[in-house]
Amino acid sequence: MSCRCSEFQKTTSELQLLNKSILDIVTKLAEQTSMLNRAVFKSATHCGCIEIHGTKQIFSPHKSLEENQQELDTHIEGELCPKCRDKIIEEMGELLFYLASMCEALDISLENVLTEKHNHLKTLGLYNLL
Numbered sequence: 001m002s003c004r005c006s007e008f009q010k011t012t013s014e015l016q017l018l019n020k021s022i023l024d025i026v027t028k029l030a031e032q033t034s035m036l037n038r039a040v041f042k043s044a045t046h047c048g049c050i051e052i053h054g055t056k057q058i059f060s061p062h063k064s065l066e067e068n069q070q071e072l073d074t075h076i077e078g079e080l081c082p083k084c085r086d087k088i089i090e091e092m093g094e095l096l097f098y099l100a101s102m103c104e105a106l107d108i109s110l111e112n113v114l115t116e117k118h119n120h121l122k123t124l125g126l127y128n129l130l
């Protein structure tokens with residue numbers, strides 16, 4: 001069952017109980033970011049389904065942005081196993097819950113945030129990221 005951002009934000013707001021304060025939401029959002037990062041790294045360090053090999057990204061001034069983009073590396077080797085994938089999806093969902101909670105507390109539409117960012121990305125393309 002898929003849902004729209006506005007429905008997700010509405011459900012989130014209906015379930016606000018312990019974390020209604022913006023102070024709690026901000027700290028939970030930061031904590032949840034760490035939980036998500038930990039789930040990604042544990043896929044490499046505990047499970048081993050992926051390996052992370054950090055190396056310098058080579059960006060050539062003599063190539064186009066598109067050509068450089070093709071040659072950049074994720075530094076990930078292998079694929080997530082179903083267990084790690086489920087855990088990361090769960091942590092991403094928690095992160096979205098706190099982001100939607102922040103939107104609700106500040107009277108901002110999560111759907112508008114996504115739409116504006118999407119339009120911005122489509123307009124500027126790769127140049128948005130420089």
Ligand SMILES: [Zn+2]
Nearest residue numbers: 047049081084
């Ligand atoms: Zn795994």
